[in-house]
Amino acid sequence: MDSANLDPALQAWAVSDADFPKDGDPESTLRFLLRYAILAPSGHNTQPWLFAVGDGAIGLYADRTRALPVVDPDDRELTISCGAALETLLVAMRHFGHRGTVWLAPDPDDEDLLARVALGDGEPPGRDEEELFGGIPRRHSNRQAFEDRDIPGVLADRLVADAEMHGAWLCLVRGDGRAAVADLVAEGDRAQMADKRFRRELAAWVHPNRSRSHDGMRGYGFGFGDLMSHGGPLAIRAFDLGKGQAAKDRELAQGSPLLAVLGTAADDPASWLRSGRALQRVLLRARTNDVWSSYLNQPIEVDALRPRLADVIGRAGQFPQLIVRLGYGVEVKPQPRRPLEAVILGAEAGGQP
Numbered sequence: 001m002d003s004a005n006l007d008p009a010l011q012a013w014a015v016s017d018a019d020f021p022k023d024g025d026p027e028s029t030l031r032f033l034l035r036y037a038i039l040a041p042s043g044h045n046t047q048p049w050l051f052a053v054g055d056g057a058i059g060l061y062a063d064r065t066r067a068l069p070v071v072d073p074d075d076r077e078l079t080i081s082c083g084a085a086l087e088t089l090l091v092a093m094r095h096f097g098h099r100g101t102v103w104l105a106p107d108p109d110d111e112d113l114l115a116r117v118a119l120g121d122g123e124p125p126g127r128d129e130e131e132l133f134g135g136i137p138r139r140h141s142n143r144q145a146f147e148d149r150d151i152p153g154v155l156a157d158r159l160v161a162d163a164e165m166h167g168a169w170l171c172l173v174r175g176d177g178r179a180a181v182a183d184l185v186a187e188g189d190r191a192q193m194a195d196k197r198f199r200r201e202l203a204a205w206v207h208p209n210r211s212r213s214h215d216g217m218r219g220y221g222f223g224f225g226d227l228m229s230h231g232g233p234l235a236i237r238a239f240d241l242g243k244g245q246a247a248k249d250r251e252l253a254q255g256s257p258l259l260a261v262l263g264t265a266a267d268d269p270a271s272w273l274r275s276g277r278a279l280q281r282v283l284l285r286a287r288t289n290d291v292w293s294s295y296l297n298q299p300i301e302v303d304a305l306r307p308r309l310a311d312v313i314g315r316a317g318q319f320p321q322l323i324v325r326l327g328y329g330v331e332v333k334p335q336p337r338r339p340l341e342a343v344i345l346g347a348e349a350g351g352q353p
Protein backbone atom coordinates (compact mmCIF):
# COMPACT_ATOMS: atom_id res chain seq x y z
CA MET A 1 0.00 0.00 0.00
CA ASP A 2 1.40 3.43 -0.93
CA SER A 3 1.26 5.23 2.39
CA ALA A 4 2.05 8.64 0.83
CA ASN A 5 -1.35 8.73 -0.85
CA LEU A 6 -3.26 7.48 2.10
CA ASP A 7 -5.98 9.24 3.94
CA PRO A 8 -4.70 9.71 7.54
CA ALA A 9 -7.41 7.45 8.95
CA LEU A 10 -6.22 4.61 6.70
CA GLN A 11 -2.50 5.06 7.43
CA ALA A 12 -2.60 2.28 9.99
CA TRP A 13 -2.96 -0.28 7.20
CA ALA A 14 0.44 0.68 5.75
CA VAL A 15 2.30 -1.00 8.62
CA SER A 16 5.45 -2.71 7.43
CA ASP A 17 7.98 -5.23 8.76
CA ALA A 18 10.68 -2.83 7.63
CA ASP A 19 9.72 -0.39 10.42
CA PHE A 20 10.33 -2.91 13.20
CA PRO A 21 12.67 -1.28 15.77
CA LYS A 22 15.41 -3.94 15.58
CA ASP A 23 17.59 -2.44 18.29
CA GLY A 24 14.72 -0.92 20.24
CA ASP A 25 13.98 -1.43 23.94
CA PRO A 26 11.05 -3.70 24.92
CA GLU A 27 8.74 -0.70 25.17
CA SER A 28 9.32 0.45 21.59
CA THR A 29 8.98 -3.16 20.41
CA LEU A 30 5.65 -3.50 22.21
CA ARG A 31 4.41 -0.20 20.84
CA PHE A 32 5.33 -1.29 17.35
CA LEU A 33 3.49 -4.60 17.77
CA LEU A 34 0.34 -2.69 18.73
CA ARG A 35 0.28 -1.32 15.19
CA TYR A 36 -0.83 -4.80 14.16
CA ALA A 37 -3.22 -5.33 17.08
CA ILE A 38 -5.32 -2.28 16.15
CA LEU A 39 -6.04 -3.75 12.72
CA ALA A 40 -8.36 -6.28 14.37
CA PRO A 41 -12.08 -6.12 13.54
CA SER A 42 -14.57 -4.69 16.03
CA GLY A 43 -18.34 -4.29 16.21
CA HIS A 44 -19.32 -1.12 14.25
CA ASN A 45 -15.56 -0.40 14.14
CA THR A 46 -15.74 1.08 17.62
CA GLN A 47 -12.20 -0.17 18.37
CA PRO A 48 -13.14 -0.63 22.03
CA TRP A 49 -9.63 -1.25 23.33
CA LEU A 50 -6.98 0.58 25.28
CA PHE A 51 -3.43 -0.53 25.92
CA ALA A 52 -1.07 0.29 28.77
CA VAL A 53 2.57 -0.21 27.85
CA GLY A 54 5.12 -0.42 30.63
CA ASP A 55 7.46 -2.68 32.59
CA GLY A 56 7.98 -4.93 29.60
CA ALA A 57 4.31 -5.74 29.15
CA ILE A 58 1.07 -4.57 27.59
CA GLY A 59 -2.16 -4.36 29.55
CA LEU A 60 -5.21 -4.82 27.32
CA TYR A 61 -8.22 -2.92 28.61
CA ALA A 62 -11.82 -2.95 27.45
CA ASP A 63 -12.80 0.64 26.64
CA ARG A 64 -16.43 0.53 27.73
CA THR A 65 -16.97 4.15 26.78
CA ARG A 66 -17.14 2.70 23.26
CA ALA A 67 -19.88 0.21 24.11
CA LEU A 68 -22.94 -0.33 21.92
CA PRO A 69 -25.70 -0.56 24.55
CA VAL A 70 -28.49 -1.44 22.13
CA VAL A 71 -26.96 -4.12 19.94
CA ASP A 72 -24.49 -5.36 22.57
CA PRO A 73 -25.89 -4.61 26.05
CA ASP A 74 -23.59 -7.01 27.92
CA ASP A 75 -20.38 -5.97 26.13
CA ARG A 76 -20.21 -9.46 24.65
CA GLU A 77 -19.17 -8.31 21.17
CA LEU A 78 -17.00 -5.62 22.73
CA THR A 79 -15.04 -8.32 24.56
CA ILE A 80 -14.90 -10.46 21.41
CA SER A 81 -13.38 -7.49 19.57
CA CYS A 82 -10.73 -7.15 22.29
CA GLY A 83 -10.02 -10.88 21.97
CA ALA A 84 -9.41 -10.40 18.25
CA ALA A 85 -6.95 -7.58 19.02
CA LEU A 86 -5.19 -9.79 21.59
CA GLU A 87 -4.76 -12.63 19.10
CA THR A 88 -3.46 -10.25 16.45
CA LEU A 89 -0.90 -8.91 18.92
CA LEU A 90 0.29 -12.43 19.75
CA VAL A 91 0.54 -13.47 16.11
CA ALA A 92 2.65 -10.37 15.42
CA MET A 93 4.83 -11.12 18.46
CA ARG A 94 5.55 -14.58 17.11
CA HIS A 95 6.42 -13.16 13.71
CA PHE A 96 8.99 -10.84 15.25
CA GLY A 97 10.61 -13.64 17.22
CA HIS A 98 8.91 -13.62 20.63
CA ARG A 99 6.80 -16.35 22.10
CA GLY A 100 4.49 -13.99 24.01
CA THR A 101 3.34 -14.69 27.58
CA VAL A 102 -0.29 -14.03 28.40
CA TRP A 103 -2.12 -13.59 31.70
CA LEU A 104 -5.88 -13.56 31.23
CA ALA A 105 -8.03 -11.44 33.56
CA PRO A 106 -4.96 -10.83 35.75
CA ASP A 107 -6.63 -8.49 38.25
CA PRO A 108 -9.80 -9.74 39.94
CA ASP A 109 -10.51 -6.16 41.06
CA ASP A 110 -10.39 -4.73 37.55
CA GLU A 111 -12.78 -6.35 35.11
CA ASP A 112 -11.69 -3.95 32.37
CA LEU A 113 -8.16 -5.36 32.36
CA LEU A 114 -8.77 -8.31 30.08
CA ALA A 115 -5.21 -9.52 29.66
CA ARG A 116 -1.60 -8.71 30.18
CA VAL A 117 0.96 -9.72 27.59
CA ALA A 118 4.75 -9.77 27.85
CA LEU A 119 7.20 -10.51 25.05
CA GLY A 120 8.30 -13.79 26.64
CA ASP A 121 11.24 -15.86 25.44
CA GLY A 122 12.75 -15.44 22.03
CA GLU A 123 11.41 -18.03 19.63
CA PRO A 124 11.66 -18.16 15.86
CA PRO A 125 8.24 -17.96 14.22
CA GLY A 126 6.60 -21.20 13.17
CA ARG A 127 5.05 -21.73 9.73
CA ASP A 128 1.57 -21.72 11.16
CA GLU A 129 1.83 -18.26 12.77
CA GLU A 130 3.65 -16.90 9.75
CA GLU A 131 0.70 -17.82 7.60
CA LEU A 132 -1.65 -15.99 9.96
CA PHE A 133 0.63 -12.96 10.15
CA GLY A 134 0.44 -12.43 6.40
CA GLY A 135 -3.33 -12.07 6.70
CA ILE A 136 -3.30 -9.18 9.22
CA PRO A 137 -3.04 -6.18 6.84
CA ARG A 138 -5.00 -7.97 4.09
CA ARG A 139 -8.06 -8.75 6.21
CA HIS A 140 -11.09 -6.50 5.86
CA SER A 141 -14.76 -7.27 6.29
CA ASN A 142 -16.20 -7.77 2.84
CA ARG A 143 -19.98 -7.31 2.71
CA GLN A 144 -20.25 -7.97 -1.04
CA ALA A 145 -21.74 -11.21 -2.39
CA PHE A 146 -19.03 -13.80 -2.88
CA GLU A 147 -18.22 -15.78 -6.02
CA ASP A 148 -19.91 -19.09 -6.57
CA ARG A 149 -16.73 -20.98 -5.87
CA ASP A 150 -16.14 -23.58 -3.17
CA ILE A 151 -13.63 -23.21 -0.41
CA PRO A 152 -11.29 -26.24 -0.33
CA GLY A 153 -12.25 -28.81 2.30
CA VAL A 154 -8.72 -28.78 3.75
CA LEU A 155 -9.00 -25.06 4.41
CA ALA A 156 -12.46 -25.43 5.98
CA ASP A 157 -11.06 -28.15 8.29
CA ARG A 158 -8.18 -25.86 9.17
CA LEU A 159 -10.59 -23.08 10.19
CA VAL A 160 -12.41 -25.51 12.47
CA ALA A 161 -9.09 -26.45 14.08
CA ASP A 162 -8.13 -22.77 14.47
CA ALA A 163 -11.32 -22.06 16.42
CA GLU A 164 -10.80 -25.13 18.59
CA MET A 165 -7.33 -23.98 19.51
CA HIS A 166 -8.92 -21.41 21.79
CA GLY A 167 -11.64 -23.68 23.15
CA ALA A 168 -14.35 -22.39 20.79
CA TRP A 169 -16.15 -24.39 18.13
CA LEU A 170 -16.81 -23.53 14.50
CA CYS A 171 -19.87 -25.23 13.09
CA LEU A 172 -19.96 -25.30 9.27
CA VAL A 173 -23.60 -24.92 8.27
CA ARG A 174 -24.50 -27.14 5.36
CA GLY A 175 -27.54 -28.75 3.74
CA ASP A 176 -30.98 -27.93 5.17
CA GLY A 177 -29.41 -26.07 8.07
CA ARG A 178 -28.41 -23.34 5.64
CA ALA A 179 -31.98 -22.28 4.85
CA ALA A 180 -32.95 -22.43 8.53
CA VAL A 181 -30.04 -20.16 9.54
CA ALA A 182 -30.80 -17.80 6.63
CA ASP A 183 -34.40 -17.55 7.88
CA LEU A 184 -33.17 -16.62 11.35
CA VAL A 185 -30.85 -13.97 9.89
CA ALA A 186 -33.81 -12.46 8.04
CA GLU A 187 -35.96 -12.59 11.18
CA GLY A 188 -33.14 -10.89 13.10
CA ASP A 189 -32.90 -8.12 10.52
CA ARG A 190 -36.61 -7.42 10.75
CA ALA A 191 -36.52 -7.31 14.54
CA GLN A 192 -33.46 -5.05 14.69
CA MET A 193 -34.54 -2.63 11.99
CA ALA A 194 -37.99 -2.25 13.55
CA ASP A 195 -36.24 -0.97 16.69
CA LYS A 196 -35.59 2.78 16.48
CA ARG A 197 -32.91 2.58 19.14
CA PHE A 198 -30.99 -0.01 17.14
CA ARG A 199 -31.22 2.12 14.00
CA ARG A 200 -30.12 5.26 15.82
CA GLU A 201 -27.10 3.49 17.29
CA LEU A 202 -26.10 2.01 13.94
CA ALA A 203 -26.55 5.33 12.13
CA ALA A 204 -24.20 7.02 14.62
CA TRP A 205 -21.37 4.73 13.48
CA VAL A 206 -21.98 4.86 9.71
CA HIS A 207 -20.09 7.75 8.10
CA PRO A 208 -19.86 9.33 4.66
CA ASN A 209 -17.12 7.95 2.41
CA ARG A 210 -15.09 11.14 2.74
CA SER A 211 -15.45 11.41 6.49
CA ARG A 212 -12.31 12.17 8.48
CA SER A 213 -13.43 10.02 11.35
CA HIS A 214 -10.93 7.46 12.61
CA ASP A 215 -13.60 5.01 13.74
CA GLY A 216 -17.01 3.79 12.62
CA MET A 217 -17.85 2.44 9.19
CA ARG A 218 -17.62 4.44 6.03
CA GLY A 219 -20.44 3.95 3.58
CA TYR A 220 -18.26 2.22 0.96
CA GLY A 221 -18.15 -0.76 3.32
CA PHE A 222 -21.85 -1.22 2.53
CA GLY A 223 -21.39 -0.61 -1.19
CA PHE A 224 -22.56 3.05 -0.99
CA GLY A 225 -21.21 5.51 -3.55
CA ASP A 226 -20.07 8.95 -2.30
CA LEU A 227 -23.44 10.60 -2.69
CA MET A 228 -25.41 7.78 -1.17
CA SER A 229 -22.96 7.55 1.71
CA HIS A 230 -24.12 11.02 2.82
CA GLY A 231 -27.77 10.01 2.97
CA GLY A 232 -27.13 6.48 4.29
CA PRO A 233 -27.00 7.30 8.02
CA LEU A 234 -30.09 9.47 7.71
CA ALA A 235 -32.01 6.72 5.92
CA ILE A 236 -30.96 4.14 8.51
CA ARG A 237 -32.13 6.44 11.30
CA ALA A 238 -35.42 7.40 9.72
CA PHE A 239 -36.79 4.31 7.99
CA ASP A 240 -37.43 0.71 8.86
CA LEU A 241 -35.46 -0.90 6.06
CA GLY A 242 -35.83 -4.32 7.67
CA LYS A 243 -37.69 -6.01 4.84
CA GLY A 244 -35.14 -5.17 2.17
CA GLN A 245 -32.21 -5.93 4.47
CA ALA A 246 -33.77 -9.26 5.43
CA ALA A 247 -34.15 -10.32 1.79
CA LYS A 248 -30.59 -9.28 0.98
CA ASP A 249 -29.05 -11.00 4.00
CA ARG A 250 -31.08 -14.17 3.50
CA GLU A 251 -29.62 -14.41 0.03
CA LEU A 252 -26.09 -13.72 1.31
CA ALA A 253 -26.46 -16.41 3.96
CA GLN A 254 -27.76 -18.96 1.51
CA GLY A 255 -25.34 -18.10 -1.26
CA SER A 256 -22.09 -17.96 0.73
CA PRO A 257 -19.59 -20.66 -0.17
CA LEU A 258 -19.07 -21.21 3.54
CA LEU A 259 -21.42 -20.24 6.35
CA ALA A 260 -20.15 -20.92 9.84
CA VAL A 261 -21.26 -20.32 13.40
CA LEU A 262 -18.56 -19.76 15.99
CA GLY A 263 -19.58 -20.55 19.54
CA THR A 264 -18.64 -21.66 23.02
CA ALA A 265 -19.91 -23.94 25.77
CA ALA A 266 -20.31 -21.06 28.24
CA ASP A 267 -21.35 -17.44 27.90
CA ASP A 268 -19.12 -15.31 30.11
CA PRO A 269 -16.37 -12.74 29.56
CA ALA A 270 -13.67 -15.44 29.42
CA SER A 271 -15.62 -17.27 26.67
CA TRP A 272 -16.14 -14.00 24.78
CA LEU A 273 -12.42 -13.22 24.86
CA ARG A 274 -11.68 -16.76 23.66
CA SER A 275 -14.25 -16.33 20.90
CA GLY A 276 -12.46 -13.19 19.71
CA ARG A 277 -9.13 -14.97 19.62
CA ALA A 278 -10.67 -17.90 17.75
CA LEU A 279 -12.45 -15.54 15.37
CA GLN A 280 -9.29 -13.71 14.43
CA ARG A 281 -7.39 -16.94 13.79
CA VAL A 282 -10.20 -18.07 11.50
CA LEU A 283 -10.35 -14.74 9.65
CA LEU A 284 -6.57 -14.47 9.24
CA ARG A 285 -6.24 -18.06 8.08
CA ALA A 286 -9.01 -17.46 5.56
CA ARG A 287 -7.57 -14.19 4.28
CA THR A 288 -4.07 -15.48 3.84
CA ASN A 289 -5.65 -18.13 1.62
CA ASP A 290 -7.39 -15.36 -0.41
CA VAL A 291 -10.76 -15.89 1.29
CA TRP A 292 -12.80 -12.87 2.47
CA SER A 293 -15.11 -12.84 5.43
CA SER A 294 -18.13 -10.99 6.74
CA TYR A 295 -20.78 -11.33 9.45
CA LEU A 296 -24.47 -12.08 9.81
CA ASN A 297 -24.80 -11.94 13.59
CA GLN A 298 -28.41 -10.80 13.81
CA PRO A 299 -29.84 -14.06 15.27
CA ILE A 300 -27.26 -13.88 18.06
CA GLU A 301 -27.84 -10.21 18.82
CA VAL A 302 -31.62 -10.70 19.12
CA ASP A 303 -32.04 -12.56 22.42
CA ALA A 304 -35.06 -14.63 21.45
CA LEU A 305 -33.36 -16.01 18.34
CA ARG A 306 -30.08 -17.11 19.89
CA PRO A 307 -31.32 -20.41 21.43
CA ARG A 308 -33.22 -21.16 18.22
CA LEU A 309 -30.00 -20.75 16.26
CA ALA A 310 -28.19 -23.10 18.66
CA ASP A 311 -30.99 -25.67 18.10
CA VAL A 312 -30.91 -25.39 14.33
CA ILE A 313 -27.18 -26.06 14.15
CA GLY A 314 -27.39 -28.99 16.58
CA ARG A 315 -25.78 -27.18 19.52
CA ALA A 316 -28.75 -26.82 21.85
CA GLY A 317 -27.70 -25.48 25.25
CA GLN A 318 -24.51 -23.97 23.85
CA PHE A 319 -23.78 -20.36 22.91
CA PRO A 320 -23.38 -19.17 19.34
CA GLN A 321 -21.19 -16.05 19.42
CA LEU A 322 -20.84 -15.03 15.76
CA ILE A 323 -22.09 -16.03 12.32
CA VAL A 324 -19.45 -15.67 9.66
CA ARG A 325 -19.72 -16.09 5.92
CA LEU A 326 -16.63 -16.73 3.86
CA GLY A 327 -15.79 -16.81 0.19
CA TYR A 328 -13.81 -15.42 -2.72
CA GLY A 329 -14.65 -11.96 -3.98
CA VAL A 330 -13.50 -8.55 -5.11
CA GLU A 331 -11.00 -6.44 -3.16
CA VAL A 332 -12.58 -3.94 -0.73
CA LYS A 333 -11.22 -0.76 0.80
CA PRO A 334 -10.07 -0.80 4.41
CA GLN A 335 -11.98 0.97 7.16
CA PRO A 336 -10.34 3.63 9.36
CA ARG A 337 -8.36 3.05 12.50
CA ARG A 338 -7.59 5.40 15.37
CA PRO A 339 -3.93 6.39 15.69
CA LEU A 340 -1.85 4.47 18.16
CA GLU A 341 -1.55 7.51 20.46
CA ALA A 342 -5.32 7.45 20.92
CA VAL A 343 -5.37 3.90 22.26
CA ILE A 344 -2.23 3.80 24.42
CA LEU A 345 -2.63 4.82 28.05
CA GLY A 346 0.16 6.20 30.21
CA ALA A 347 2.97 3.65 30.62
CA GLU A 348 2.68 3.66 34.40
CA ALA A 349 -0.68 1.84 34.19
CA GLY A 350 0.92 -1.16 32.44
CA GLY A 351 2.25 -2.65 35.64
CA GLN A 352 4.20 -5.81 36.17
CA PRO A 353 2.51 -9.08 35.28
Ligand SMILES: Cc1cc2nc3c(=O)[nH]c(=O)nc-3n(C[C@H](O)[C@H](O)[C@H](O)COP(=O)(O)O)c2cc1C
Binds near residue numbers: 039080296335
Ligand atom coordinates in the same frame (compact mmCIF):
# COMPACT_ATOMS: atom_id res chain seq x y z
C1 LIG B 1 -17.70 -8.90 17.40
C2 LIG B 1 -17.95 -8.33 16.02
C3 LIG B 1 -19.25 -8.24 15.55
C4 LIG B 1 -19.50 -7.75 14.27
N1 LIG B 1 -20.79 -7.73 13.79
C5 LIG B 1 -21.02 -7.34 12.53
C6 LIG B 1 -22.31 -7.46 11.96
O1 LIG B 1 -23.25 -7.93 12.62
N2 LIG B 1 -22.50 -7.04 10.69
C7 LIG B 1 -21.48 -6.53 9.94
O2 LIG B 1 -21.69 -6.18 8.78
N3 LIG B 1 -20.22 -6.43 10.43
C8 LIG B 1 -19.97 -6.85 11.70
N4 LIG B 1 -18.69 -6.79 12.20
C9 LIG B 1 -17.62 -6.23 11.37
C10 LIG B 1 -17.25 -4.83 11.79
O3 LIG B 1 -18.22 -3.92 11.39
C11 LIG B 1 -15.87 -4.50 11.18
O4 LIG B 1 -14.91 -5.34 11.75
C12 LIG B 1 -15.46 -3.06 11.43
O5 LIG B 1 -16.32 -2.19 10.74
C13 LIG B 1 -14.03 -2.81 10.97
O6 LIG B 1 -13.86 -3.10 9.62
P1 LIG B 1 -12.85 -4.20 9.11
O7 LIG B 1 -13.30 -5.53 9.63
O8 LIG B 1 -12.98 -4.14 7.60
O9 LIG B 1 -11.47 -3.86 9.57
C14 LIG B 1 -18.42 -7.30 13.46
C15 LIG B 1 -17.11 -7.40 13.96
C16 LIG B 1 -16.89 -7.92 15.22
C17 LIG B 1 -15.47 -8.07 15.71
